[in-house]
Each structure stands twice: as structure tokens, then as C-alpha cells.
Amino acid sequence: MSIDHLRADWHYPTSMRVGPGRVRELPDLCGELHMRTPLLVTDPGLAQLPLVTQAVAQCRAAGLEVAVFSAVKGNPNGRNVADGVQVLRDGGHDGVIAFGGGSAMDAGKAIALMAGQRRPLWDFEDVDDNFQRVDVAGMVPVIAVPTTAGTGSEVGRAAVITDDGSRVKRIIFHPRMLPAAVILDAELTLALPPLITAATGMDALAHNLEAYCAPTYHPMAEGIALEGVRLVKEYLPIAVADGGNLTARQQMLVASAMGATAFQRGLGAMHALAHPLGALYDVHHGLLNAVLMPYVLRANGAAIAGPMERLARYIGLSETGPDAVLNWVLALREQIGIPHSLQDVGIDGEQLPRVGQMAAQDPSAATNPVHLNARQYSELCARALRGAL
Incomplete structure (x- = not known):
């Protein structure tokens, strides 16, 4: 099978652009989702690498006011999410680009969930019907761009976040945490x-x-x-x-x-x-x-x-x-x-x-x-x- 046969657009379980080089479509995808000031959430190791800096440059060249938040641990915790939410609110960001491995995916989705919530994060733990507490109007859309092939968090409706107080990993869930769009670009995993x-x-x-x-x-x-x-x-x-x-x-x-x-x-x-x-x-x-x-x-x-x-x-x-x-x-x-x-x-x-x-x-x-x-x-x-x- 040639690499050209691995290029496709899928609509299950969400909108997905599949194939090498498709990260270059990120600015267009932001426009389709009406994002003008997205917050790109990644981890410290990726933030200064060309795959992130080039994506940011492409978005800015397209007129997007994108900012980067990278204070995310390998096992993201509640403080990482709270800090990201503060950056998102202070910058007036209207969406999240979760760009990286599973930690960036989970942190990005949780930040997008919490953008306009008044309850604390742990109130939305995946227990009973806690997800019904979410103010859906307070969520912002997510574009997921994985750079590792493992967690699959880009097509998940939850985020695993560590509660440092109790040292427990908690699953935060809402059906609309599923990213609105995904880019699966193998070129981002080559390094x-x-x-x-x-x-x-x-x-x-x-x-x-x-x-x-x-x-x-x-x-x-x-x-x-x-x-x-x-x-x-x-x-x-x-x-x-x-x-x-x-x-x-x-x-x-x-x-x-x-x-x-x-x-x-x-x-x-x-x-x-x-x-x-x-x-x-x-x-x-x-x-x-x-x-x-x-x-x-x-x-x-x-x-x-x-x-x-x-x-x-x-x-x-x-x-x-x-x-x-x-x-x-x-x-x-x-x-x-x-x-x-x-x-x-x-x-x-x-x-x-x-x-x-x-x-x-x-x-x-x-x-x-x-x-x-x-x-x-x-x-x-x-x-x-x-x-x-």
C-alpha cells in the first residue's frame, strides 16, 4: 500500500483529516470551527520544537491570534488545568488546539471543558451523572493534533487528570469533550x-x-x-x-x-x-x-x-x-x-x-x-x- 492510500477524510467518531502533511490544514480547520484566537496546548518538550513553532507560524500567517500554553506535566494534574484555564480566559481564547501526546490531549480537553464553568473540575468526575452538571455553553471547541500513537485521546470524550491532593487519577467526562476535529498526520510522529x-x-x-x-x-x-x-x-x-x-x-x-x-x-x-x-x-x-x-x-x-x-x-x-x-x-x-x-x-x-x-x-x-x-x-x-x- 502506498502512502497516498493512507490519506482520507473520515467522519467517525468525529471529523478526521488523515494522512502525512495534513497539519498544514490546521489554519483552515480553525476557520471552519470559527476559531479566531485559539490557545494551543502542548507540553514543554514540544513547545520549542519545529513541529509546534511551524504550526503556530502558519496559524498566525493566516491571521489567527494563537497563543501557546505548555505548562503540562507528563501526567497532567488539576493545577495544570487551572493554569491553562486562566491563560485561556485572560487571552479571550475561543478554542483549544490540543497538540502533542496524551498529556497535551487530556489537558487541552479539560481546559476547553472548564473555559466557562463555575464549578470545580472534580465536580465533573465520571461518576454517576456528574457530566450533567456541565454548563455546555461554557465549553469551547477542540482541535486535536496527536504527535504520538498511543492514547487515542484525540477521539475520546474524557480526560485523565491527576488530583494531587489525593494522588488519584480521576476521569473527567462529558460527551462534548470529543474534539470537533482531528488531524492524524504521521509526519508529526517521525521524531x-x-x-x-x-x-x-x-x-x-x-x-x-x-x-x-x-x-x-x-x-x-x-x-x-x-x-x-x-x-x-x-x-x-x-x-x-x-x-x-x-x-x-x-x-x-x-x-x-x-x-x-x-x-x-x-x-x-x-x-x-x-x-x-x-x-x-x-x-x-x-x-x-x-x-x-x-x-x-x-x-x-x-x-x-x-x-x-x-x-x-x-x-x-x-x-x-x-x-x-x-x-x-x-x-x-x-x-x-x-x-x-x-x-x-x-x-x-x-x-x-x-x-x-x-x-x-x-x-x-x-x-x-x-x-x-x-x-x-x-x-x-x-x-x-x-x-x-
């Missing part, structure tokens, strides 16, 4: 180093895999997840080994968006554990999912045997037994340089009981194929800590 490419790519795999395994009824999401896993299998090793391969980069951006679309069906224990571990230890979310993945697959083994055999056949594994997908995941992790244990990424065992309690209460736990209590989550985390599969 990603192999380790970040691997960790973010495994995050995309985690989303697709957990959505596929979730026990809820959503055949459309299940089908999307199935194909998302296949794309990761085919293209993630290429993207890690040859970062300049535009086809692999573009297909991984698509796989990432597919994962976030599919997990309307639900997630599971990988995310239930990654959320508290990320909040407590400030470790990259995708890397945590990558390390936890085989341990969770083993823990869920009996409940997902049938789906795993179907998945093994679909993605073309040479074996199709109940452990086929697990063995493939282990081989993939080794191939792309993912550590085997949580200890290898700086996690210690001092807070295992707390991690277990937080995981059991995490919204992602509700759709894990096997119900696990706090003690079982602690034990699962302990196995991942030791590397005892």
Missing part, C-alpha cells in the same frame, strides 16, 4: 525515539486488547478493537525499528484512534492498575500498561480463552491455543525493548496495599473480565513487580 514509540504503541495495544476482552455487549467496538490489534502487530515493530517509515507511523496513529474508539466497550485491570501506579509514581502511562499486560492476561486467562483463540486466528499467529496471544505479547515486548517487571521502571513494593485499593475502585476495574478485589489487585501488582509471570 519520536524508539522507546517512546514502543511505550505509546503498547498503550494503543492495551486499549484495543482490553476493549476486545471486556465482557460488555458492543459488537461494533469489538470489531474495531480486533482490527486495531492487527494493525499494532503488523506496524509497531516497523515503527520502532524504522522511525522514518511513514506507512507504519500512519497506521499506528490509526490503531491508536481505533483503541480509544473501541474502549467505549470498557477497559480492565491493566488500566485499573496503571492509573494508581501513574498517580503515585509518575511513570509513563503507556509504559505501565506495557509492563502490566502479560500479567493481566494471565490473571484473566480462564475468562478470555475463547476470545484469545479468535484473536490469535485473526491476527495470523502460528499457534492458536489459549496462551498464543500471551506468548506473542511477550515476544513483542522483548523485540521492542519493553522491560519485564515494574521494578525495572522504578516501582517499589511499599504502596502495594494502597495500589490494590485504588485499582479496585478505579472505573476501569468494572469491565475487567474477572472481578478482582483489592487484595487480588495487590497480589497481581506484586507479581508484576517481581516479574513472576
Whole structure:
């Protein structure tokens, strides 16, 4: 398949412009959404790089009064959002361009949500019907431009924000947090180093895999997840080994968006554990999912045997037994340089009981194929800590 075949306009789950070089359409897209003074939200590492400075220059050349906010942590917190909202209000900005990885996506969407709200951010946590508290008129539109292929937050209706007071990652949700438009441009991911490419790519795999395994009824999401896993299998090793391969980069951006679309069906224990571990230890979310993945697959083994055999056949594994997908995941992790244990990424065992309690209460736990209590989550985390599969 030539790279030209990967250029398209999609309208599911939102308006999407797909293909290398399409970031140059950003000024036109702002105009279509009636943005005149957008706030570009990114992270400190990207803010001074050409991919951001050129996008800003193009917007300004088109007459847009764009400003940049980049005080966003790798795991964005409530203070980051509050600071961004203040900048947005002070500058009279009428929209947000979320430009970067998952942290910029989540922070940008939360800032856009909070633009004209009078309630505090945590009042909109994804619990019960809290989203109905949102004053929709106080929201501003978002254009999402991902520069990593992992979280898929550009097609999500929520943002994961750390509450530093309680050291808990909270999911902020509203249906209209879904960005109004998305640009999936593989050229923006070419500079990603192999380790970040691997960790973010495994995050995309985690989303697709957990959505596929979730026990809820959503055949459309299940089908999307199935194909998302296949794309990761085919293209993630290429993207890690040859970062300049535009086809692999573009297909991984698509796989990432597919994962976030599919997990309307639900997630599971990988995310239930990654959320508290990320909040407590400030470790990259995708890397945590990558390390936890085989341990969770083993823990869920009996409940997902049938789906795993179907998945093994679909993605073309040479074996199709109940452990086929697990063995493939282990081989993939080794191939792309993912550590085997949580200890290898700086996690210690001092807070295992707390991690277990937080995981059991995490919204992602509700759709894990096997119900696990706090003690079982602690034990699962302990196995991942030791590397005892």
C-alpha cells in the first residue's frame, strides 16, 4: 500500500483529516470551527520544537491570534488545568488546539471543558451523572493534533487528570469533550525515539486488547478493537525499528484512534492498575500498561480463552491455543525493548496495599473480565513487580 492510500477524510467518531502533511490544514480547520484566537496546548518538550513553532507560524500567517500554553506535566494534574484555564480566559481564547501526546490531549480537553464553568473540575468526575452538571455553553471547541500513537485521546470524550491532593487519577467526562476535529498526520510522529514509540504503541495495544476482552455487549467496538490489534502487530515493530517509515507511523496513529474508539466497550485491570501506579509514581502511562499486560492476561486467562483463540486466528499467529496471544505479547515486548517487571521502571513494593485499593475502585476495574478485589489487585501488582509471570 502506498502512502497516498493512507490519506482520507473520515467522519467517525468525529471529523478526521488523515494522512502525512495534513497539519498544514490546521489554519483552515480553525476557520471552519470559527476559531479566531485559539490557545494551543502542548507540553514543554514540544513547545520549542519545529513541529509546534511551524504550526503556530502558519496559524498566525493566516491571521489567527494563537497563543501557546505548555505548562503540562507528563501526567497532567488539576493545577495544570487551572493554569491553562486562566491563560485561556485572560487571552479571550475561543478554542483549544490540543497538540502533542496524551498529556497535551487530556489537558487541552479539560481546559476547553472548564473555559466557562463555575464549578470545580472534580465536580465533573465520571461518576454517576456528574457530566450533567456541565454548563455546555461554557465549553469551547477542540482541535486535536496527536504527535504520538498511543492514547487515542484525540477521539475520546474524557480526560485523565491527576488530583494531587489525593494522588488519584480521576476521569473527567462529558460527551462534548470529543474534539470537533482531528488531524492524524504521521509526519508529526517521525521524531519520536524508539522507546517512546514502543511505550505509546503498547498503550494503543492495551486499549484495543482490553476493549476486545471486556465482557460488555458492543459488537461494533469489538470489531474495531480486533482490527486495531492487527494493525499494532503488523506496524509497531516497523515503527520502532524504522522511525522514518511513514506507512507504519500512519497506521499506528490509526490503531491508536481505533483503541480509544473501541474502549467505549470498557477497559480492565491493566488500566485499573496503571492509573494508581501513574498517580503515585509518575511513570509513563503507556509504559505501565506495557509492563502490566502479560500479567493481566494471565490473571484473566480462564475468562478470555475463547476470545484469545479468535484473536490469535485473526491476527495470523502460528499457534492458536489459549496462551498464543500471551506468548506473542511477550515476544513483542522483548523485540521492542519493553522491560519485564515494574521494578525495572522504578516501582517499589511499599504502596502495594494502597495500589490494590485504588485499582479496585478505579472505573476501569468494572469491565475487567474477572472481578478482582483489592487484595487480588495487590497480589497481581506484586507479581508484576517481581516479574513472576
